[in-house]
Amino acid sequence: MERVHFEQEQMLDELKDLVEKGVFTVKETKEIVRRRTAFETALVRRVSKKTDFLRYAAYEMSLEELRRKRVERLKIPTTPATISSYSLVRRQFHIFERALKKFKADVGLWIQYIKLAQREGARALVGRICARAIQLHPGTPSLYILAASHELKAGQSPAAARALLQRGVRMNKESVEMWREWVRLEMVFVESLRRRWEVLGIVEGPTTISAGGQKNGKGKVKGGEADEETGEGETEVEKQAEKDDDAGAAARKEIMEGAIVKTVISSAAAAVPKMSLFREVERVVEEHPASAGLREAVLGHLYGVVRSTLGGDAEAVGMLAGRHVKGLTSLRGVEVVEALQLANEEYLRSGLEREHGEFVKEWCLKDIDEALKKYLVCSKKD
Incomplete structure (x- = not known):
C-alpha cells in the first residue's frame, strides 16, 4: 500500500489548485481521491490486469475533459499556467508508462499511448514513444507508419519520414501496408515540391541570369552585347551555367512526372508481386489530390508494372x-x-x-x- 499512499500525496497540490480556481468543489475532490485510491489499489495487486490501467486512464481522460469544459464555461483564466493546467494529462501519460512496464509486448497499448500523446499535442513525447515501440517491435508496420506520419505532421520532415518507412520496408519486405504508405509519402512529397516551386516561380527550362542580361528560356540573352540569334559572345562560365540550368530543369521535370514514385512502385512489385499490393497502390494514387499529369504518369507506370509482373x-x-x-x-x-x-x-x-x-x-x-x-x-x- 505504500505506492497507493505515495500517489495520494502526489495529487494533493493539483486538487488544492483545482479547488482554489473553482473548477471542482471540495466534495468533488474527495470523490476524485476515493476513485483514484480504488484504481491505485487495483494496480498494486500481485497480478494486475491491462484493463485496470485502461479504466484508470479512461477516468483521467473524462476528468480532464470535464475540467476543460468548466474552465471554458466559467471563463477561468488559463494564463499563467498552474499545476492543475497539465497535471491530469501528465497523470494519463504516467498511467500508460506504468502499464507498458508490465505489458511491453502489447502493441495495441503502445499505439493507444501514441495516439493519446498526439491528441494532447505532445510532439516530442510522440517521437520518443515511437522510437521505443519500434525498437521493441521492429516487425510491426503500423508503428513505422505512425512514426512517419508524426514526422510529416509535426516537423514537416519528409526526409525523416522517408527514412522511417525505408527502415520499415527493410524489416517488413512483404508488407503491403508499408509499401502503400511509402508510395503515399512520395506522392505527398512531389505535390509539396510542385506547390513550393510554383510559389518560388521556378519553371521548366533554363532561367540562368548572365552578367550581360537575362536569359529568355531559349538560350538567348536580352540586354547584353551577345548576338541575340547566334548566342555568340558567351563566356565559358555562361555556357556551363546554361548546361547546369538545363540539367536542373530536366531533373525537375522527371520529379514532376513521378520518377521517385515510379521507382518505389517498381521496388514494391519486385518485393511483393501480388494483386493486393497493386490494388492498394492504385487506390492511393487515384485518391491523392495530385495534378492530373502526375496521376496519369504514375498510373501508367503502375499498369505497365502489373502487365510485366502478373500479365497472365x-x-x-x-x-x-x-x-x-x-x-x-x-x-x-x-x-x-x-x-x-x-x-x-x-x-x-x-x-x-x-x-x-x-x-x-x-x-x-x-x-x-x-x-x-x-x-x-x-x-x-x-
Missing part, C-alpha cells in the same frame, strides 16, 4: 482492362466506344477466354449501342 493473371488483366472503362460518365458516345475497344483488346491479348466471355456478357446486358454489342460478341472466341 486473371485479376491483373481485369485491372488492366477495367482502367479503360472506369469512370465513364455515359454509356453513349465515342468515349464509350474507345474505352470498350481498349478493354476488349486487353482480354484478347491475355487469352483468358472465360474472363473475356464474362466481360462481354456484362457489357451486353448494359444499355449500350447494338452495334457495339455486336462488336463485343463477334470478338469473343467460341
Whole structure:
C-alpha cells in the first residue's frame, strides 16, 4: 500500500489548485481521491490486469475533459499556467508508462499511448514513444507508419519520414501496408515540391541570369552585347551555367512526372508481386489530390508494372482492362466506344477466354449501342 499512499500525496497540490480556481468543489475532490485510491489499489495487486490501467486512464481522460469544459464555461483564466493546467494529462501519460512496464509486448497499448500523446499535442513525447515501440517491435508496420506520419505532421520532415518507412520496408519486405504508405509519402512529397516551386516561380527550362542580361528560356540573352540569334559572345562560365540550368530543369521535370514514385512502385512489385499490393497502390494514387499529369504518369507506370509482373493473371488483366472503362460518365458516345475497344483488346491479348466471355456478357446486358454489342460478341472466341 505504500505506492497507493505515495500517489495520494502526489495529487494533493493539483486538487488544492483545482479547488482554489473553482473548477471542482471540495466534495468533488474527495470523490476524485476515493476513485483514484480504488484504481491505485487495483494496480498494486500481485497480478494486475491491462484493463485496470485502461479504466484508470479512461477516468483521467473524462476528468480532464470535464475540467476543460468548466474552465471554458466559467471563463477561468488559463494564463499563467498552474499545476492543475497539465497535471491530469501528465497523470494519463504516467498511467500508460506504468502499464507498458508490465505489458511491453502489447502493441495495441503502445499505439493507444501514441495516439493519446498526439491528441494532447505532445510532439516530442510522440517521437520518443515511437522510437521505443519500434525498437521493441521492429516487425510491426503500423508503428513505422505512425512514426512517419508524426514526422510529416509535426516537423514537416519528409526526409525523416522517408527514412522511417525505408527502415520499415527493410524489416517488413512483404508488407503491403508499408509499401502503400511509402508510395503515399512520395506522392505527398512531389505535390509539396510542385506547390513550393510554383510559389518560388521556378519553371521548366533554363532561367540562368548572365552578367550581360537575362536569359529568355531559349538560350538567348536580352540586354547584353551577345548576338541575340547566334548566342555568340558567351563566356565559358555562361555556357556551363546554361548546361547546369538545363540539367536542373530536366531533373525537375522527371520529379514532376513521378520518377521517385515510379521507382518505389517498381521496388514494391519486385518485393511483393501480388494483386493486393497493386490494388492498394492504385487506390492511393487515384485518391491523392495530385495534378492530373502526375496521376496519369504514375498510373501508367503502375499498369505497365502489373502487365510485366502478373500479365497472365486473371485479376491483373481485369485491372488492366477495367482502367479503360472506369469512370465513364455515359454509356453513349465515342468515349464509350474507345474505352470498350481498349478493354476488349486487353482480354484478347491475355487469352483468358472465360474472363473475356464474362466481360462481354456484362457489357451486353448494359444499355449500350447494338452495334457495339455486336462488336463485343463477334470478338469473343467460341
